[in-house]
Amino acid sequence: MTKGSALPRVKSPLCSTRDIFLQALQALRDNRLRTILSILGITVGIAAVMSVATVSAGGRYLIFTELETFGLKSIWIYRDTAEKDPRKAIRSGSGIENGDYEAVRDARSWAINKISPVVSGRGEVFLVRQGNKYSNAQISGVSADYLSINNDTLQKGRFLRDEDITRNRPVAIIGRDVQKDLFGKDVDPVGQSIRISGKNVTVIGLLNQKNRDFLSSIGSGTNANSRILLPYTFLQQLLGTREIKILQAETSGLANTDAAVFLIKDILRRRHGERFSYKAETMAQYITTTENILRGVTLIGIIAASVSLFVGGMGIMNIMSTSVVERTREIGIRKALGASRHDILAQFLFEAMLITLLGGVLGLVLGVAAGYGLSAATGMPLTPSWPSVLIALTVSIFVGVVSGYYPAFRAASLKPVEALRYE
């Protein structure tokens, strides 16, 4: 007698995936408490990972929104006052004058988009007054490019024009806090007159509110809403000086920062010889530093949260293993009734994956809810990113497969006769 053709030797999973899936679902429903407990393990893990991802994304958004108030491509060049060379240190002055600004501006370098001088007093107290109201404002003399370099926008009126500068016009653009102090929150200041150190100055524009709460809270960044911006020429006239404190420029891109700094320093050196040393502050540095800090914080958070996900996965492996032992006899029955290894393996894998997927979805909901809760409480915009949602779901299914595979493999490998004998 030879082997007949009645049985194909190929392994063919006759049973549809849907049916196996339903068997798995049934088994989970039959052991509700066990299922819920193992789902919770994964829920906590995914919720933790999601919260960390959401909070760090929110934090990043917050910090970058505030960094933007300085202009992300900004650089500042000023005299290095920590001069060690005594022959240089003895010299007074800011080391930058109008001619330097004009030279840089007229050089029209590819690395520099815009440039504005920033003139300010050396500690003089300006008396800013309107009627009998006073304001403690920071006064800066700037050029027309200052507005866009600093990502400032106007709520009302207009900004400085070139003729305001060339004609030393007594005009001012004020911040929201200055408006509040001098006129009141809802009073239109444009066209009104204020007094700065005894001179009448006409308000021509009102700056939009700018938020630097976070940066101020860690001690960097001044209040952007208490600024009064004047034509730098007019402020120089008030101060009786020809000096510029800082040159602020917008580079043509973050990658061109070093070139722009080098260029400006080079022009200054050519015009002043070795009389002064100059220092540059760049947003590029701050952005790099910020990115490094954020990456470190996020990484630590993700690692910490992943530990709980790992523990959840171990819990599933443990529970699934117990479940295989408990259901040894059932597995034997199923095999006797014609279930293949594949059928049993698939059922237990489905069970594990369903647990982790459900846990993952629940964790997502919890994590996102926590994000929105924090968002409402802190005002930070903590919305989950779609990629992190996708990653969380993928990770939870992956945890299911990994932690479910060993128990499922053991179940599938059971010999029917031994499994049936199991009490």
Place this chain on the structure above:
Amino acid sequence: MIRMENIRKHYLLGEVTLPILKGVSLHIPSSEFVAIMGPSGSGKSTLLNIIGCLDAANEGTYHLDTIAVTDLVDDELSTLRRSKLGFVFQMFNLIPRISALRNVELPLVYAGVAPQERTKRALRALEMVELADRAGHVPAQLSGGQQQRVAIARALVNEPAVIIADEPTGSLDSVVAREIMDLFTGLHSQGKTIIMVTHEEDIAGYAQRILRLRDGRLERDDKR
């Protein structure tokens, strides 16, 4: 139908080899009702498990129809079980938390039968054991005799050629046992091959042929 030549089976207990079957040869033609008897430890259950493709022999050849069972691998044995064999166990072996109907449907699930067809065939099988009205009950809501009838319906639902029954009345009282044996007799008259292990002479009396095992060998083969 079933042809075995010199089947040997032993178990390893640590270092010791424990022989169970010491060369059993037998032939069971189609549509025969066979009882296997013997004292405990004689190897009757092991022989039944090998016939039922739940266990594999260490030596010898076994042909079921034209199929050389001893050559098959695990999954092929599964295919064979679901296409040719139906099982009835002493402890009924129903899956506890699912209804009688779902239990009876299970072999059809693994055979890849479509859901509606499954329910239809499972109900028909339950009708054959007169339990169609209990289709929605879970095993715990059924008496022992009813559970065994559900198990028989499950064994029949695939329309197998051979019914393998391992002490099918072992957990039932004599009245219920008689009902179950009447069911088997009915199935036999419809042309099913039935191979049953029992240690009760009166139960074995329902069969046409009694194989007696002793100490791993076929001792007597009584045909009536």
